[in-house]
Amino acid sequence: MMDFDDFGSAVSTKPLSQAEKAAAVLLAMGKGVAGKLLKYFTQSELQTIIASAQTLREIPPDELLQLVNEFEDLFTEGAGLMDNAKAIESILEEGLTPEEVDGLLGRRTAFQAYETSIWDRLQDADPEFVGKFLQREHPQTIAYILSMLPSSFGAKLLLQMPDSRRADIMNRTVNMKDVSPKAAQIIENRVMELIQMIEAERNSNGSNKVAELMNELEKPQVDTLLSSLETISKESVNKVRPKIFLFEDLLAMPQRSRVMLLNDIAADILTMALRGAPADIKESVLSAISPRQRRMIESDLGATNVAINPREVAIARRAVAQEAIRLANAGQIQLKEAKPEGEKASEAAA
Template sequence: MALSAPAASPPEPAGRKPLSGPEKVAALLLAMGKPLASRLLKHFDQEELRHVTRSIADLGVVPMPQLEDMIEDFAGQFAHGTGLMISANDAENLLSGILSPEEIAEIMSDVTGNSNESIWQRLSGVSENLFASYLVKEHPQTAALILSKVTPACAAKVMAQLPRDLRNELMRRMVGIALVMEPVMRILESTLQDDLLVNVSRNNRAVHNSRMADIINKMEREQMEDVLQSLAEVRPKAAETLRGLLFTFDDIIKLQPRARMILFDQVPTERVVLALKGTDPAFRDAILSTLSTRSRRMVEGELANAGPAAHRDVVKARRSIAELALEMSERGEIELNSADDDDDVV
């Protein structure tokens, strides 16, 4: 969507500030009101939104005669009303409901010149343990500068996590810290954005995905497939990511023989018997081959002589074994993905 003014626009009367293309678009959007403006803004790309938002923030007062002339130029007719007194708050309000809060914050911080304040506020919300681990790897002068920019509460929490000698050294450096040139600060802010804020966001997403996968893992097999199929219809990438994190009893066949042996060493014989009821011969043989000779004889005997079991008991036994595999994997005792699958892990 082009933001430049039409070539045929008439000259502005003497004493009236001429408006650029983006400024005219900004004034018109605000004049038409949020509902209609919102429908139009959805067709703007990110760079155009930045131009318009900056224009809204800087526009100030648009006299009614100038507004009428502009509307006449663009549309030919418009309802009479008062002029516009415009501020940065109007710009932020206009974007609400169209962009996410994060996107609005990024645009507004860029427009109003508060991007440096914004990043230090966001950094102040990073976990003190993560922040401290990051700072101990930095030069003390850099670490002191960073701590001098975040909120006092954040700096105090982070310093409490640092070794005593480093904490005291950083405080000495912070007391005597000098003014840092703007280009250097921009480089530092960009680095921190990538190293802490972006990585924290990714880590939070990974933790969230893991929790969602854990929830799905505890569902019945039919419910699990139904939930994933429903999710795939609206968020296919999310469904694919979660499916890759799932581990069910059926996936035990994919474990390396040694991992299966370590796993089933921790499973009571009666639970193995229940879990193997109704499995196909190939799957059953793969599991039995990893058991000790004594355990295998006991399981084979029980399977041959015992009667049928309740479906819910079989499902419960299988789920408990799958959950045990996940717990052992988290502790580093077994590897869920075989060497052949390593290339597929993202």
């Protein structure tokens, strides 16, 4: 560490370029003020400033004071500069959108997100689908993947493996040693391929369109159409069915998700949707709303002089179902409770 008396001599030998001066000013003035100034620069100017900031030498206070005098209309008192690259990113984030910052810095934000979220993304998939994919892999690869996954999903995935392979996979997982970065990257690339397959399956335009059409219908009509489709292709039914959500499916929704959904829906829509509904659906809805709102709806439903308009009831039910789909697509709720493994196995056997 240099003495204070020497500060400003050795480090000041190289004059600053105009771009470096601009970078130093932005760094010195703080995020709030600097962020407001960014809109006055062109993209090429910003890129030049960023490049200068990332290689900017340390600026002692006396030299910084000279810069302050040069740019006295642009900033207030500053201080010595450290960690310039991180500071310029922080300033940019104050005044620009994340996409603009990523473009200017050329940083690997997308890849960093991939690195941190790949295992979280995989656990959102159907264990049966993932299990079929992994059965083609070497047991050591499966063991590594299990060691990286959250235990709850890893346990479900292990049950998808053939009985003859489970012991070997568990043994390899227990005795897992450090995996070389190269081997880990190869495995994670395979997992990314799997995630892309899952997302492609989820986003299949054909199945999405059929599900959207069926979501506009009533349950008896949907059941008839699915039965008809199943006579032609059970695989097609399996692609479409998970994307269908009707008002009656509220029964299968986890209670926490049902509470989040129904507390945001107007009482008059819920009242209309519940007219003529079976007792179990009524109770599932009423148990998920506030006691006060429940009393009001029960009072309205108990009125005997109200004529039921089937069209209005259907519209109200579709409104509830569509809001559920919207919240589920946003990742805020779950549409269906996860089934126990034994139940899935029995369904597969059927």
